[in-house]
Amino acid sequence: MPSKTKKNNTERSMHSLWIVSSAAIVLAIISMFVAVSAVMYAAQQKTVQATTSVVQPNFGSTLAGIDTPLNSTDLAVINNASDVYFQTAGEMYLNGSLSDPIFTSNNKVAPFMVNGKPSVIYLGSITCIFCGENRWAMALALSKFGKFSQLFTGYSSFGDGDVPTLYWAADNYNSSGDSVKNYYSSSYVNFVSIEDINPIRGGFLLNSPSKIIQDLNATENKSAIGAFNYIINLSAVKATAFMGTPYTIWGTHQFSGADAEVFGNTTPSGSVIDLTYMTHAQVFSQLSQPQDQFAWSEYAAADIYIASLCQSLNNTVQVCSLPAIRSIEARIA
Amino acid sequence: MATKNKISTNSANRRINTAIRIFSHPLYILIAVLGSSAFFYIFHYLISRSNNGVFIIFTPIYLIYALVITSGILFSISVFAIIHSVASRRSGVSGGIASALLPAAGSLIASCGCSFSLLASILLFLGINTFEAAGIISFIGSYQAWIILAMISANILMIIYYLGKPFGLHQPLRKRG
Numbered sequence: 001m002p003s004k005t006k007k008n009n010t011e012r013s014m015h016s017l018w019i020v021s022s023a024a025i026v027l028a029i030i031s032m033f034v035a036v037s038a039v040m041y042a043a044q045q046k047t048v049q050a051t052t053s054v055v056q057p058n059f060g061s062t063l064a065g066i067d068t069p070l071n072s073t074d075l076a077v078i079n080n081a082s083d084v085y086f087q088t089a090g091e092m093y094l095n096g097s098l099s100d101p102i103f104t105s106n107n108k109v110a111p112f113m114v115n116g117k118p119s120v121i122y123l124g125s126i127t128c129i130f131c132g133e134n135r136w137a138m139a140l141a142l143s144k145f146g147k148f149s150q151l152f153t154g155y156s157s158f159g160d161g162d163v164p165t166l167y168w169a170a171d172n173y174n175s176s177g178d179s180v181k182n183y184y185s186s187s188y189v190n191f192v193s194i195e196d197i198n199p200i201r202g203g204f205l206l207n208s209p210s211k212i213i214q215d216l217n218a219t220e221n222k223s224a225i226g227a228f229n230y231i232i233n234l235s236a237v238k239a240t241a242f243m244g245t246p247y248t249i250w251g252t253h254q255f256s257g258a259d260a261e262v263f264g265n266t267t268p269s270g271s272v273i274d275l276t277y278m279t280h281a282q283v284f285s286q287l288s289q290p291q292d293q294f295a296w297s298e299y300a301a302a303d304i305y306i307a308s309l310c311q312s313l314n315n316t317v318q319v320c321s322l323p324a325i326r327s328i329e330a331r332i333a
Numbered sequence: 334m335a336t337k338n339k340i341s342t343n344s345a346n347r348r349i350n351t352a353i354r355i356f357s358h359p360l361y362i363l364i365a366v367l368g369s370s371a372f373f374y375i376f377h378y379l380i381s382r383s384n385n386g387v388f389i390i391f392t393p394i395y396l397i398y399a400l401v402i403t404s405g406i407l408f409s410i411s412v413f414a415i416i417h418s419v420a421s422r423r424s425g426v427s428g429g430i431a432s433a434l435l436p437a438a439g440s441l442i443a444s445c446g447c448s449f450s451l452l453a454s455i456l457l458f459l460g461i462n463t464f465e466a467a468g469i470i471s472f473i474g475s476y477q478a479w480i481i482l483a484m485i486s487a488n489i490l491m492i493i494y495y496l497g498k499p500f501g502l503h504q505p506l507r508k509r510g
Contacts, residue, residue, distance in 0.1 A: 101385050159391060159475070203391070203475040208468030235464045238457050242464045261387045268389045 061158050063200065065280065067170040068153045074280075077288045078139045078166075079147050081299075083322060085290050086144070086306065089299030090324025099267060100297040102260040104304055104332045106253040107240045111312060112230050114190045114223050118312050120305075121227045124246035125196040126173060127204045131246040132156035132165035133275060134258035136283070137301035138248070139166055144306055144319040146186025153280050159203025163263070163275045164283055168193045173200035176207060178215035180224040188317055189251070189309060192227040196245070206245065250305050251312020253332065260301035265293045303328055348496040361409045369405030372436040376401065379437060392477045400481055401436050403488035408432035410495050428495050435484045 070078075092098050111118035120142065124131035132155070139151060154167035169181035177197045184191040196212065198205035207215070209232065216225045231247060234240040240254050248255045261267075264274020275294070286295040307328040310320035319325060355361050376397060381388045390397070411428035452470060456463050463470075473480065 101387060103385065161391070203477070204471055205475055206467050206471035209464050211468070232464060235462060241457060241462075242467065243454075244467075257385070261385055261389075263387075263389070268387060270388060270394055271390055271392075273389065 061162060063155055063173070065153045066155060066173060066200075067167065069170070070151045070153065070166075074284045075148065075151060077284050078151060079143050081140055081143060081287070083319060085295075085299050086140075086303055086319065087322045087324045089290070089296045090303040090322065090328055092296055093300035093303065094324060094327055098297050098300055099293060100260060100262045101267075102262075102297065102300050102304065104259070104328070106255050106259075106308065106332060108252055109234060109240060109249060109254045111252050112192070112227055112249065114192070114226075117186075117188065117190050118251045118309075119190040119192050119223075119227065119249065120251070120309070121231070121249040122168075122191070122193045122246060123196075123228070123231055123242075123248070124194075125198070125204065125206055126154060126167065126171055126200060127157035127160055127196075127198050127202065127206075128245045129156040129161040129163055129204070129273075130244075130258045130261070132161070132163045133262055134246050134260070134301070135166045135168075136287070136298045137258075137260060137262070138305060140287075140299060140302035141250075141305035141309070142184060142186070142189075142191060144302075145188045145309060145313075145317055146184055146191070148182075148184050150183035155200060157198075157200050157203055157205075161263075161273050161276050163273065164278055164280045168195060171195060171197050173197065175199070176205075176211075178207065178212050178219075180216065180219050180221045188313055190223065192223050194224055194228055248305075250308035253308035253312065255308075258301075259304045260297060262294060262297040262301060304332065307332055344497065348493060351496045355410060355413050361413055364412050365405040365409035367405075368408035368432065369401045372401040372404045372408075372433065373397070375433075376436045376439060392481055396478060396481045396485065397439070399485050400439050400488070403485055403492065404432040404436050407488050407492050407495070410492060414495060414498065428491055431491060432488070435488060439481050439484055 089098075093102055112121055113119070122138065124135075126132075135154075139148065142148070150169075152167040152170050154165045154171070154173075156163045156165060169179055169183070171179050175197065176199070179195045179197055180193060182191055182193045194212070194216070196207050198207065212228060213225075216228055219225075231242060231249075234254065235242045240256070243256050246255075246258055262275075264276075264278060266274045268274065283294075286292055287298065290296050290299060303325060306319055307325050310317065310325055311329050311333065313320070315321070315326075315329075356365070377388055380390060408429055411426070411432060414428065415426060456466050
């Protein structure tokens, strides 16, 4: 009997030991998980702070200067960007020097003609982070075919990175609607911008197609109404279907999504986004004299759009003669 | 009332005992850990694929960790049920499927709602025009954190439910000596 009691006690001790060991192992693994992510987060934060000269307070929830028209200096950074920057960035993209994802995948579509000119059509949202980062490249690309008389400082929504961006017009960022206004003029292309608007302090939100149509009809802008119906027709085909914002058409090339993911000088991993911590002044400073990953990648992303338009216009514009643009045209074809 | 309290206490004790007996075996801890790791890898892959190779999320990462860990635990309990109890085999399979599906579903909404290429592909396959669904998709995206919290809660409820199943563990210890 005593030996059986002793055996029971031993069994119970072993049982308890297993339980304690198991619990310890589980806690250790969870702690390791948390520790690794904390280290990675801290490293990313450090990299972010090292690459931005000034860290502003309340980043991730700032609307400082929203809807402010660009001053002449900042507007010139967009309108008068040197061809050298586009050429250099294009070379870097072609030889694989850029670490940011930049894509050429697109679909051939019939051009949307207005007044005898092909169009650049943009359907996006002020709340969307991908639209936010892509407008920099779009503005640079469009500047090679025309000029902006005005652009405005903007942000993506608080729930979508709050990244500094450009707005095509001074949008009412506290309401729901759709804006078709922009201040672009060109003798080569039309720029039809359909900017979906929802409260910027929330997350990404896109109005339903019926609401968008209703808003566009209220503007009586025939180009925008026609462009949106064109997108709806294209969405009946899987290849060109709307799969999120931004949705752009550059002459005869349709892009589903942004053509690049340029979120600062580090590639984001998780919820830390370098671009969130930049001010508009820092962005313009980098674009005016490109020397870092962010600036070169934005110019390279612009090159993709430029090459698309050049193909659509049979290379009749000066920028189309850049060797890098010619090489990129071969890729997007 | 006293009887009711006694029944619920016994039920809770039974669940705790079941959990202890399952996870006192290193194999099921290992299954839970490997399952959590696999689910996180699936989550990471789906997010990155949706964002052209960039892992970018707008949901707090600790919610994602909680989702994959509870899914891993549920998966381990499901494996135990399948192995040890013929009567509970069906529920074990359903628990296992649920534990894998929830993190995958979470990945469809945890990133930016503006880039819903994966979800759009699924909708198109089902014959649903993504443009018509865009508003709904973005609405779902705006409640990411709450939806993932609901998934975590679902995992926990399923864990509690399955621990109450008779896996043949609830015989009283034989008195010896």
